[in-house]
Each structure stands twice: as structure tokens, then as C-alpha cells.
Amino acid sequence: MSQTNPVVAKVLDQVDSNLELSLARLFEWLQIPSISTDTAYRADCVRAAEWLNKELSGLGFDAKVCPTEGNPIVMGHARRTDKPNVLFYGHYDVQPVDPLELWDTPPFEPVMITLPDGRKAIRARGACDDKGQVMTFVEACRAWKAVTGELPIGITALVEGAEEDGSQFLPEFVEAHKEELKADLGLVCDTGMWDSDTPAITSSLRxxxxxxxxxxxxxxxxxxxxxxxxxxxxxxxxxxxxxxxxxxxxxxxxxxxxxxxPEIPADILKQWEGLNLDAESFLGPIGLKEPAGEKDKMIIEQIQSRxxxxxxxxxxxxxxxxxxxxxxxxxxxxxxxxxxxxxxxxxxxxxxxxxxxxxxxxxxxxxxxxxxxxRALALPYDMPALGAARSALKDEWGVDAVMIGTGGSIPIVGDFKSMLGLDSLLVGFSLDDDRVHSPNEKYDLKSFHKGIRSWVRILAALAE
CATH class of the missing domain: 3.30.70.360 (Alpha-Beta Plaits)
Structure with missing residues (x-):
């Protein structure tokens, strides 16, 4: 593990000492029922956008709530001419809560719970998808501003309110604001970790x-x-x-x-082999035994890179x-x-x-x-920003970040590439048991806390 830069160490201390305040801000945002698929919650979506806009403005972003034919989009700029500039994407809208009777606590009254294995977690609709994930980035920016008075790189934030409803009007917005959204790299925090102790970077989308x-x-x-x-x-x-x-x-x-x-580099294949994802662990829980894909490929290749x-x-x-x-x-x-x-x-x-x-x-x-x-999208394995993020995540978590692909698609990543010419780094901290889109959605406290710390380190690494 590399030696932490003294300035970065101070910013990380700031994150740790202000964790309770960070949680209080997240809980306040989670109380707004910003359900995008039901027009009855249109006013709440506007409230959620205005809440985030106020937070970004307070951090020195030139932020505004941009109306669309649907829910508004929050866009904020904190550019720098002497450092790289990134475009951060997330969403403030959430899924409906039905069936309500299956929730152990009201979905828009966030609480801290203790899971059977002793883990602490935040329970609320949007705790993970995607308000909690967005706030890991926002709170990292807050810590940098508190310690140094500035952000380590230039940042444009683009946070939409209709991701759960097909990102209506977002592609048109990006096309219409191409000049404002120019950047060197896209950052997306709407993905997950390999497990609770192993960070991951989503490097490809099928x-x-x-x-x-x-x-x-x-x-x-x-x-x-x-x-x-x-x-x-x-x-x-x-x-x-x-x-x-x-x-x-x-x-x-x-x-x-x-x-x-493409052929997968030997070092990535070796890393995948070490994850021990076999037929029993992957297919057993769904009642199957034998992989159906190419017989000469590992299961992880079959679901990610083939x-x-x-x-x-x-x-x-x-x-x-x-x-x-x-x-x-x-x-x-x-x-x-x-x-x-x-x-x-x-x-x-x-x-x-x-x-x-x-x-x-x-x-x-x-x-x-x-x-x-x-089309499929993939980051070059030798891309400098990818290496910087991997190094930063290892410094925080103590283990190598897994390079994973996903069989699903995130349309905005394709739009960033086709409209803005941007590659996007997808780093998120959700877990498989976060019950995303289901009753009792939660976000591990560890994911939230170390997610903030991870973004502090990634921003510093990108600045170099």
C-alpha cells in the first residue's frame, strides 16, 4: 500500500470526523419521496432537485435546476483550467415503494439498522440507488473544500430525475448542452462492489x-x-x-x-480466476449446476466479457x-x-x-x-485514469479493485461517448444484498463511509 499524501490524509480525517453530519444530510434528502414513475410525485422530484442544487451551490458550484418536459436536471460547474475536468453523473429519483406492507419501516423515514451479521446499514428508498451513492461523491467534494478551500480537479455535476423512468429527455438535454458538458472523463456512481470488502470498477458494458x-x-x-x-x-x-x-x-x-x-489481458484473467466464481456458487442459488456458455471460458467470462x-x-x-x-x-x-x-x-x-x-x-x-x-462500451485497460482509480481504491480498501463487466447497459454512458466523446469511469459501492428496487432497500454504513473516502482518493489521483 502506498504512503498517503499528507493533504489527502487531512481530507480523509475530515471525512471521518464529519461522518454524522454527512449522514444527517443524506437522511434529509432521503425523506423526499422523489418517485419519477408516478406523476403524483412530480413536486417531490422538484424538491429533491432543489435540495441538491442548494448543496452544490454551497460547495461553490455554479449550479442550477434545469427544467425539462419531465423532471428537472441539476447541473453544476466547478471547473479548473490547470487540472483535468470530469463530468459526474448520478440520479436523484427513486423507484416506487410497492408493496408498502413488506417494508419493516416507512420507506421515506430513513433509519440506521443492524443486520443479522452485525453490519450497520441505512434503510430507506434511495439509500443505495442512487441518493446514497451520489452523496458519497458530494461529501468527498465537501471534505476537499473544507480542508483546502478548493476541489483537486474541475468537476461538472449532472444529476437527473428520471433514470428510473428511462432517463426521459436526458439524451436531448446532453445534446443541447454539449459545450457546457465538455470534460476529459465521465464519472458514474451507480454501480457496485464485488463484495463487501472488495471494490470494483465496471470497465465494460455489453x-x-x-x-x-x-x-x-x-x-x-x-x-x-x-x-x-x-x-x-x-x-x-x-x-x-x-x-x-x-x-x-x-x-x-x-x-x-x-x-x-477482444482478448482479455492475462493479468485480468488471472485476477478473475482468483475470484473463484464457479458453477456451484453462481448457478447453485438459482437451482442450476452446469454453465451453458462457451465450454472453454470461465463463468465470469461468460457473463462479463463474452x-x-x-x-x-x-x-x-x-x-x-x-x-x-x-x-x-x-x-x-x-x-x-x-x-x-x-x-x-x-x-x-x-x-x-x-x-x-x-x-x-x-x-x-x-x-x-x-x-x-x-454497441458495447469498454475502457482501454491501459487508460491512465483507470490505473489511477485502481491505485486509489487499493489504497483505501487494501486489496486490488476488481475489473468487472456488466451484462446490462447504462444508456447515458453510451450518450457520453457518442455525444461528448467521453470515456466513463464507473465506480460504485452497492452490494448484492442492498435490495435495490425492493422493499427494505438499504446501504451499508461501511459502503457510505468508505465510498466517501474512496472518492477523496480518486479525485486526488486524477489530479495527478
Whole structure:
């Protein structure tokens, strides 16, 4: 572990000595029921935005509440000309609380609880997602200002109020304010740790492609006794296509599918091996035993760094109670692909269409519906800011930060890249048992406290 800079040490002491005040501020914000998916809470969303705007203004940010056609966005600037400038993103809106009867305490009356294993945690809606996470960053900024009178780097804060409602109007806002939002790096605090003692940096987000295949044969459902054996069955055709998507080793067979899939550096693979994520620990809790992905890849690769193809739904024929002996006239399925690295969605779509067309008989009709997709995003493993953040997190937690990917997508990260040309560093402190989006959402006190300390160190590292 490296020696802590004396100034950084003073800022960390400031964090520790003011933890109770930091918690009081978080609790005050958590009391505002800023539910974005229900227009009945529109005024509360405005209140939550105004609360944060006041806090940022008090820290010297040139902050304002920016109206949109939906909930307002808080934007604040504290730029520097002599240091790097970052764009910090978070959200102040929260999920609905239903079912209310499953909460042990009122969702907007935050309390400190003791978990069965002795951990202290904050319970409230938004405690983790995302008010608690946003406040780890805000409180780190507060500590820097208190000790040094300034922030170690330039910061623009962008905190929206509709993330839980699809980030409505945010892409349009970013496009309209491109000049104001210019920065050297994006920072996102809406992700998690590997476990309660191991920090993580989300270094990649898998992309997504989604299609619907519809196969039509006869112009009506047919009696299987009269036509069985002679008439084409769309379900059988569709089943054969689905079977052909993978080979016996779990690899996707669409030509050119793996173009642009990167090789993971040896040191990262070694780190992943040390995490001991095996079939028993990952699949056992959901009642499964055997991995379904590429047989020569670890489970952690299958869920993070490898592309996938999955059937999400099949519809066709008679599915009601009892029997009905028909050959259906139509069958359809929904297919999704998760992309990684530099896989090209357009090339994969063209290859997918040809792959499916080649397997449909000439006297049957094929329709393929293309839904909106997104490219994968990944940080270069040799990116200086990534190395700085890893070093800072190790100094705080005493162990190497795990470089992880996520199978989900965070659309704003793609918007930052496409609209602003920004790579984004995703560092968060949530845990798997934080009950995000569920009753009794919580945020470990350790995650909150060391999250603040982690951001203090990361800001210092980025300044260098």
C-alpha cells in the first residue's frame, strides 16, 4: 500500500470526523419521496432537485435546476483550467415503494439498522440507488473544500430525475448542452462492489441487439391428422433455426459473429480466476449446476466479457388447456444478443438475417423485426485514469479493485461517448444484498463511509 499524501490524509480525517453530519444530510434528502414513475410525485422530484442544487451551490458550484418536459436536471460547474475536468453523473429519483406492507419501516423515514451479521446499514428508498451513492461523491467534494478551500480537479455535476423512468429527455438535454458538458472523463456512481470488502470498477458494458422472427406457412391452422407429415410446421422450422444458433461447444454459429471480440489481458484473467466464481456458487442459488456458455471460458467470462445469444420467448400453436391437434400457421420467437468489444451491430444484423433466411423453406413467409440496439462500451485497460482509480481504491480498501463487466447497459454512458466523446469511469459501492428496487432497500454504513473516502482518493489521483 502506498504512503498517503499528507493533504489527502487531512481530507480523509475530515471525512471521518464529519461522518454524522454527512449522514444527517443524506437522511434529509432521503425523506423526499422523489418517485419519477408516478406523476403524483412530480413536486417531490422538484424538491429533491432543489435540495441538491442548494448543496452544490454551497460547495461553490455554479449550479442550477434545469427544467425539462419531465423532471428537472441539476447541473453544476466547478471547473479548473490547470487540472483535468470530469463530468459526474448520478440520479436523484427513486423507484416506487410497492408493496408498502413488506417494508419493516416507512420507506421515506430513513433509519440506521443492524443486520443479522452485525453490519450497520441505512434503510430507506434511495439509500443505495442512487441518493446514497451520489452523496458519497458530494461529501468527498465537501471534505476537499473544507480542508483546502478548493476541489483537486474541475468537476461538472449532472444529476437527473428520471433514470428510473428511462432517463426521459436526458439524451436531448446532453445534446443541447454539449459545450457546457465538455470534460476529459465521465464519472458514474451507480454501480457496485464485488463484495463487501472488495471494490470494483465496471470497465465494460455489453451492448444489445434484439429481434423477433415470425415464420408463416399455411394460410390457416391445419388438422394434424389430415396434413401431418406433408405440410410445413412453422414451430419445427423455428426450432431448427434456434438449434442452429449454437454449436456443441456453446459458440454462436452466425458467420462473422466474433469479429471485434477482444482478448482479455492475462493479468485480468488471472485476477478473475482468483475470484473463484464457479458453477456451484453462481448457478447453485438459482437451482442450476452446469454453465451453458462457451465450454472453454470461465463463468465470469461468460457473463462479463463474452457475447451471447439467447431466446427470450417462443409463441406458436395451441397453448390452452387440454388438447387441440393442429399444425399452426404461424410461429414466432424473440432473440437477444449481448455484444462486447468492437462487435458491429450492423454487420451482425446483416449476417443474422441471412442466417435465418437460408433456413426458411421457399413456400413459407419470413418476417424479421429489428428493435433498437446498442454497441458495447469498454475502457482501454491501459487508460491512465483507470490505473489511477485502481491505485486509489487499493489504497483505501487494501486489496486490488476488481475489473468487472456488466451484462446490462447504462444508456447515458453510451450518450457520453457518442455525444461528448467521453470515456466513463464507473465506480460504485452497492452490494448484492442492498435490495435495490425492493422493499427494505438499504446501504451499508461501511459502503457510505468508505465510498466517501474512496472518492477523496480518486479525485486526488486524477489530479495527478
Amino acid at each position: 451492448g444489445l441487439l434484439y429481434y423477433e422472427i415470425i415464420i408463416r406457412a399455411a394460410d390457416m391452422d391445419l388438422h394434424s391428422g389430415h396434413f401431418g407429415g406433408a405440410a410445413k410446421n412453422p414451430i419445427r422450422i423455428l426450432s431448427n433455426i434456434i438449434t442452429d444458433f449454437h454449436d456443441e461447444n456453446g459458440r454462436v454459429t452466425i458467420p462473422g459473429f466474433y469479429e471485434g471480440v 457475447p451471447t445469444c439467447d431466446v427470450n420467448g417462443i409463441i406458436g400453436g395451441y397453448t390452452g388447456e387440454g388438447t387441440k391437434t393442429v399444425i399452426p400457421s404461424e410461429a414466432r420467437c424473440k432473440i437477444s444478443f449481448r455484444l462486447v468489444g468492437d462487435q458491429d451491430p450492423d454487420k451482425i444484423t446483416a449476417a443474422f438475417d441471412e442466417f435465418v433466411k437460408a433456413r426458411v423453406p421457399s413456400d413459407c413467409k419470413l418476417e424479421i423485426i429489428h428493435y433498437k440496439g446498442s
